[in-house]
Amino acid sequence: MWTADDIATMCYERFDALPKRGKPEAGREWTLLAGVVKVTQCLHSGKVEKEVVSLGTGTKCIGRSAMSSKGDVLNDSHAEVIARRGCVRYLTEQLRRAVCGQGSAVFCEAEQRGKWRLRPEVSFVFFTSHTPCGDASIIPVTDGEVQPCPPVRATDPPEGSNEVTAGGGASKRKGGEPAKEGQHCKRPCAEGRGREDSRHETKGAPQLQSSATGPTSSGEASKQTGVHANHPLPCQEQPANGNTGAPSDASRPPGKDAPAPPLDVHRTGAKCVPGSPADSRLPGVAYHSTGVLRVKPGRGEPTLSLSCSDKLARWGVLGFQGALLAHYLQGALYFSALVVGKCPYEHQALLRAVVTRCHHISGLPAGFSVCPPTLLQSSLEFSCSQAQTELCHQATQGRVSPCGAAISWCDVPGEPLDVTANGYKHGATKKALGTPKARSLLCKVELFHSFLSVLSATDQSHLPDSLRGEELRSYWDYKQASHSYQQAWQQLRTQALSLWPRSDRDLLLFR
Numbered sequence: 001m002w003t004a005d006d007i008a009t010m011c012y013e014r015f016d017a018l019p020k021r022g023k024p025e026a027g028r029e030w031t032l033l034a035g036v037v038k039v040t041q042c043l044h045s046g047k048v049e050k051e052v053v054s055l056g057t058g059t060k061c062i063g064r065s066a067m068s069s070k071g072d073v074l075n076d077s078h079a080e081v082i083a084r085r086g087c088v089r090y091l092t093e094q095l096r097r098a099v100c101g102q103g104s105a106v107f108c109e110a111e112q113r114g115k116w117r118l119r120p121e122v123s124f125v126f127f128t129s130h131t132p133c134g135d136a137s138i139i140p141v142t143d144g145e146v147q148p149c150p151p152v153r154a155t156d157p158p159e160g161s162n163e164v165t166a167g168g169g170a171s172k173r174k175g176g177e178p179a180k181e182g183q184h185c186k187r188p189c190a191e192g193r194g195r196e197d198s199r200h201e202t203k204g205a206p207q208l209q210s211s212a213t214g215p216t217s218s219g220e221a222s223k224q225t226g227v228h229a230n231h232p233l234p235c236q237e238q239p240a241n242g243n244t245g246a247p248s249d250a251s252r253p254p255g256k257d258a259p260a261p262p263l264d265v266h267r268t269g270a271k272c273v274p275g276s277p278a279d280s281r282l283p284g285v286a287y288h289s290t291g292v293l294r295v296k297p298g299r300g301e302p303t304l305s306l307s308c309s310d311k312l313a314r315w316g317v318l319g320f321q322g323a324l325l326a327h328y329l330q331g332a333l334y335f336s337a338l339v340v341g342k343c344p345y346e347h348q349a350l351l352r353a354v355v356t357r358c359h360h361i362s363g364l365p366a367g368f369s370v371c372p373p374t375l376l377q378s379s380l381e382f383s384c385s386q387a388q389t390e391l392c393h394q395a396t397q398g399r400v401s402p403c404g405a406a407i408s409w410c411d412v413p414g415e416p417l418d419v420t421a422n423g424y425k426h427g428a429t430k431k432a433l434g435t436p437k438a439r440s441l442l443c444k445v446e447l448f449h450s451f452l453s454v455l456s457a458t459d460q461s462h463l464p465d466s467l468r469g470e471e472l473r474s475y476w477d478y479k480q481a482s483h484s485y486q487q488a489w490q491q492l493r494t495q496a497l498s499l500w501p502r503s504d505r506d507l508l509l510f511r
Contacts, residue, residue, distance in 0.1 A: 001048060002039065002125075007339045008378035011035035011127045014052040014409070015384075022057070022419035022426055023384070024403035030389040031057045031403040033129040033382050034083035036090075038106070039336070041121050051411070053090045053124075056082025057384075058406030062423045063301035071445035071475060071510040072434070073423040076305040077406035078296070080128050080312070084320055085442040086410035086418075087124070091321060092450045093412045095328055099458045110330035114464035117330040124320075124333065126312075126373065129341035129382035134270045134294045134307025135353035139346035140262030140285070261285075266344055269297035270307045275499045291352055293499050304501060309353040312338065314500075316372050317358050317492050318485065324451045324478055326485040327466050334371035342381035350375050358496045368488040408442055418442060445510055448475045476508040 015033055024031045036054040041047070058077035067075055091106065098104040098116055110117040131137045265285050272278055276292040294307040319332025326332065338354065355372040364370075381388060386400070393400050405426055408418040418441040419426040428438035439446055455467065472478050480486060493500060 002050060004339045004376040004378040005380055006050070007037050007125055007127050007337075008129075008341050008380045010037060010050060010052050011055060011129075012380065012382065014055050015057070018055075018407065018409055018417070022403075022405040022407040024389070025397075027389060027392045027394055028397040029384075029401055029403040030386040031384050032059055032079040033057050033127075033341075033384070034079035035127045036083055036087040036335075037125045037127060039123045039125055040105075040119075041123075043121050054083050054086035054408075054410040056080070056084075056086055056406065056408050057403070058082050058420075059402040060404070060406070060422075061296050061303050061305040064304055065301060066423060067304070067507060069507050069510065070434070071448065071508070072439045072443050074406075074420055074440040074443050075303075075423065076296070077420060077423070078133065078305075078308055079406075080126075080132060080308040081305075082406050082408050082442065083126070083128075084311075084315070085447070086408045087320065088322055088325065088447060089412055089441065089450065090410045091325055091333070092447070092454060095325065096454045096457055099328075099454060099462070107329075112330055112464075114328065114458070114462050114467075115330040116328055118333060123336040125337045125339060126320075126335040127339045127341070128308075129385060130343045131340055131345055131350065132308035132312055132353070133296065134268060134309030135290060135292065135357075136309040136312075136350045137266060137268045137270075137344075138288050138290050138353075139266050139344060139349045141264045141266060142262070268294070268307075270294035271297060271302070273306075273499045273501060290349075291357055293497060295501075306500065310497070310500075312354045313358050314492065314497065316354060317361055317364070317370055318368065318488055323482040323485045324448070326482045327464050327478075328454070329367070331367040332369075332371075332485075332488075335373045337374040337376060339376045339378055341378050341385075343385070343387075345377050347375060347377075358492065361492055361495050363491050363495075365484040365487045367484055408440075415441060444475060444508075448478070448510075451478070474509045474511050476505060479508070 011033060014035065034056050035052050038051050038053045040049045042049075056079045058079050058081075061076040061078060062073065067073060094104045094106040095116065098107045098109075104116075106119060106122055107116040108119050109115075131139070262285055264283075265287060267287065271294055272289060273293040273295055277289040279288045280286050293310050296303045296305045296307055316334065319326070319334055321329060321333045338350075340350070354375070359370055359372065361370050384403075386402075390400055405419055405421045408420070409416055420440045420442075421427075423440070423443075424433060424438045425440055432438040455463075466481055466483055470477075470481055472481055
């Protein structure tokens with residue numbers, strides 16, 4: 001089958017093969033990496049083929065005032081979001097090939113009129129080189145790790161402010177270096193730096209595999225994760241660090257070897273959304289509230305981008321294909337596994353953030369289900385991580401900082417590579433802003449136009465029912481007309497993510 005290290009290696013090698021443009025400067029800049037790997041299992045021979053179909057790097061997102069009503073700005077450039085949006089580009093191209101009769105490596109015709117479904121031999125694995133920002137990064141500090149945040153002081157800013165204490169925010173720079181206007185960054189914790197956890201998972205939540213030793217049959221794994229049994233599942237491997245897959249205190253047999261409880265947790269700079277339990281900011285493990293929605297951090301102006309932990313949890317119910325492609329699909333698309341690279345990691349925190357919060361959702365429309373991924377960690381670290389960058393840093397290079405660019409590569413013809421900065425195409429001049437020349441290929445309006453090209457290529461007799469009989473013009477119109485997707489999103493909001501901020505309709509009326 002495959003292992004977590006196989007997936008990590010493929011993504012690292014794909015990154016290494018990319019041109020230099022947009023990559024961090026060695027020894028001075030770091031970035032994060034995420035990718036989507038398509039796994040194809042021959043139903044007759046059992047042979048498994050793997051290929052990277054989307055790759056993304058990035059650590060930043062724009063502030064509220066920089067968002068555009070034209071849909072031509074990339075709001076969130078965290079690596080996980082870039083990789084997922086690149087995958088949507090790939091899926092749109094595969095769907096176009098399907099409706100044009102050119103043959104698709106991903107989709108085959110479904111029973112419903114105008115609908116397509118994922119080929120039974122195909123599945124997708126999501127990789128991220130670092131623990132997703134937000135709730136999943138709230139993990140215990142283990143022995144020997146240095147807490148990146150200083151003890152809480154009476155002068156610390158109150159919860160809800162945009163000020164970030166030293167080491168406690170994703171956009172904090174060494175020496176008080178100011179962030180660029182309208183730009184916020186996601187800072188990972190180096191090996192021995194921080195993120196965090198604390199609360200035990202909800203009783204009765206599904207127990208997903210981490211990286212226990214020994215192979216796992218597809219039947220056994222599918223019972224634990226909800227993944228279809230015909231999807232090739234990973235060979236289980238020994239975890240990269242000691243806490244992954246370790247028994248909980250409740251299940252540990254009595255003895256002298258039981259570890260002492262953690263004294264502190266890694267901190268996340270992501271802020272709790274309004275209305276949720278605020279972080280107590282008390283010293284130790286009670287510093288953060290856990291299991292709550294968070295927006296990505298900002299210096300000065302806040303962002304409206306939800307954390308990557310929250311987005312992964314949402315994709316586990318609604319699928320990662322989005323509302324537009326849902327028009328054409330008989331069922332939502334789910335990641336069969338989530339692989340995290342070598343970094344500060346805690347399985348229970350990732351389980352809580354990505355799975356437990358939404359595992360109880362019911363009443364979903366046909367084609368949608370709660371489909372959590374298998375959670376795994378690789379033993380391989382990304383060469384451009386903050387930890388590795390600091391190891392090879394020279395004093396003459398100045399301070400170590402996050403790379404300002406974001407890279408997207410996906411397996412599509414024409415323009416597979418897209419490099420951006422500050423939400424626009426890398427190198428775009430001020431004069432070009434607001435024109436197609438400055439647009440990222442991943443921004444909303446570009447993905448919308450790609451979808452419309454599929455629509456125009458579809459024979460009228462093969463249009464999905466949701467695209468018939470309605471006068472649809474704007475991006476907003478087409479998203480709202482994806483009725484099953486909107487029904488599933490309403491159930492998810494009502495039962496689990498009620499505080500998820502609603503999109504400003506005025507920013508979605510572009511054509």
